[in-house]
Amino acid sequence: MADISVNDIQKLRQDAGVGMMDAKxxxxxxxxxMDKAYELLRERGQAQMAKRADREANEGTIGSYIHIQNDRPxxxxxxxxxxxxxxxxKSDEFKHVxxxxxxxxxxxxxxWVTRDEVxxxxxxxxxxxxxxxxxxxxxxxxxxxxxxxxxxxxxxxDNVLYDQKFVNxxxxxxxxxxxxxxxxxxxxxxxxxxxxxxxxxxx
Amino acid sequence: MADISVNDIQKLRQDAGVGMMDAKxxxxxxxxxMDKAYELLRERGQAQMAKRADREANEGTIGSYIHIQNDRPxxxxxxxxxxxxxxxxKSDEFKHVxxxxxxxxxxxxxxWVTRDEVxxxxxxxxxxxxxxxxxxxxxxxxxxxxxxxxxxxxxxxDNVLYDQKFVNxxxxxxxxxxxxxxxxxxxxxxxxxxxxxxxxxxx
Numbered sequence: 001m002a003d004i005s006v007n008d009i010q011k012l013r014q015d016a017g018v019g020m021m022d023a024k025x026x027x028x029x030x031x032x033x034m035d036k037a038y039e040l041l042r043e044r045g046q047a048q049m050a051k052r053a054d055r056e057a058n059e060g061t062i063g064s065y066i067h068i069q070n071d072r073p074x075x076x077x078x079x080x081x082x083x084x085x086x087x088x089x090k091s092d093e094f095k096h097v098x099x100x101x102x103x104x105x106x107x108x109x110x111x112w113v114t115r116d117e118v119x120x121x122x123x124x125x126x127x128x129x130x131x132x133x134x135x136x137x138x139x140x141x142x143x144x145x146x147x148x149x150x151x152x153x154x155x156x157x158d159n160v161l162y163d164q165k166f167v168n169x170x171x172x173x174x175x176x177x178x179x180x181x182x183x184x185x186x187x188x189x190x191x192x193x194x195x196x197x198x199x200x201x202x203x
Numbered sequence: 204m205a206d207i208s209v210n211d212i213q214k215l216r217q218d219a220g221v222g223m224m225d226a227k228x229x230x231x232x233x234x235x236x237m238d239k240a241y242e243l244l245r246e247r248g249q250a251q252m253a254k255r256a257d258r259e260a261n262e263g264t265i266g267s268y269i270h271i272q273n274d275r276p277x278x279x280x281x282x283x284x285x286x287x288x289x290x291x292x293k294s295d296e297f298k299h300v301x302x303x304x305x306x307x308x309x310x311x312x313x314x315w316v317t318r319d320e321v322x323x324x325x326x327x328x329x330x331x332x333x334x335x336x337x338x339x340x341x342x343x344x345x346x347x348x349x350x351x352x353x354x355x356x357x358x359x360x361d362n363v364l365y366d367q368k369f370v371n372x373x374x375x376x377x378x379x380x381x382x383x384x385x386x387x388x389x390x391x392x393x394x395x396x397x398x399x400x401x402x403x404x405x406x
Contacts, residue, residue, distance in 0.1 A: 058405050059404070059405075060404045060405065061275040061276055061277065061404065062269065062275075062276040062277060062278060062279040062402055062403070062404060063276075064267070064269055064276065064279050066265065066267055070289065070292075070293060071293040072264040072292055072293045072298055073264055073265040073266075073267065073298075074264065074265060075265060076265040076267050076281040076400075077281075078279040078280075078281060078400060078402040079402075080402050080403075080404060082404070082405075086273065089273075089275055089404075090273060090274040090275045095275055095276075195402050197279075197281060197400035197401075197402050198400075199265055199281040199282075199283050199398050199400050200265070200283075201262070201263045201264065201265060201283060201285070201292075202261050202262075202263065202285075
């Protein structure tokens with residue numbers, strides 16, 4: 001595998017207007033060649049646009065969860081769950097999942113919804129921190145990247161909603177991303193969490 | 204009255220760590236003298252801190268409002284209403300006002316809670332726009348400032364929660380700021396809207 005630099009990924013993201021994971025994947029597939037990666041992204045974008053033509057997820061619902069403590073609401077969560085049709089938006093199962101995700105957020109306190117939203121500076125800072133930790137622990141250079149990758153995965157699982165394990169494994173055993181993906185497959189529509197707001201007393 | 208420059212207000216805000224209205228008032232009272240204005244702010248801050256010692260508004264509740272349309276929730280609002288004691292926080296009247304403000308926000312869509320939160324660049328841009336409008340209309344120079352001040356007041360009333368007229372004048376005839384202030388007087392505590400979140404499908 002080619003050595004993909006963080007700067008190249010960053011530049012490609014800006015040039016092509018895509019998320020970090022897409023940029024990284026394109027660069028890897030293009031063996032680190034920036035021009036080729038840019039072409040790949042354009043092709044993929046066009047292919048995806050054709051597939052989803054007239055299938056924008058503009059419908060949806062607002063899931064909510066209010067936590068009561070000491071005789072009054074002390075925390076509230078709102079989640080916008082988007083889908084393509086009015087029919088799915090008002091179905092009981094769809095509304096139920098939106099509320100379940102809101103309940104999960106009250107506990108999981110994610111900072112971002114998807115990996116693509118993750119703040120670039122925050123990610124670079126975490127990587128550097130994990131690298132220094134591994135070096136300080138005297139790990140051999142050739143395994144450090146692997147260790148750091150593993151720690152970054154765990155960091156995603158802490159901070160990114162779609163990577164978090166759903167709070168109640170008896171109801172759903174998997175990540176919130178899996179939950180949304182399975183619902184999308186079942187309903188046959190693009191389904192996505194679009195926005196999350198969490199407000200708690202004194203935070 | 205001394206001529207108060209926007210730059211002086213901005214500088215004083217940063218130096219003294221206060222809101223725009225406090226900085227402007229201090230500069231006006233100090234006749235535009237920056238050092239005197241800074242001293243005034245320090246004195247006022249100390250006086251206020253003494254008055255409110257041990258009276259921080261760390262308690263509160265979360266007011267909420269969910270708007271249903273076409274068989275599902277399409278908009279949600281959360282409002283953190285802060286007070287000083289647990290006793291007030293769990294009173295029915297306090298919780299009721301928090302919900303009323305959430306309902307108001309669903310309609311009023313304020314960008315900011317108080318004037319002190321207003322984005323400085325946005326305010327300067329509005330002032331300049333109103334100035335150019337008044338000049339284009341051929342208004343005499345000596346009344347332009349007054350006209351602009353009036354338009355800025357109207358702009359606040361559109362965009363700042365505390366300056367908005369409460370949506371239902373039969374329930375409360377005044378601004379949301381008045382509503383919060385009156386509740387504070389009645390309860391004998393510092394009461395304030397601390398945070399607002401509004402999430403709507405497709406926005």
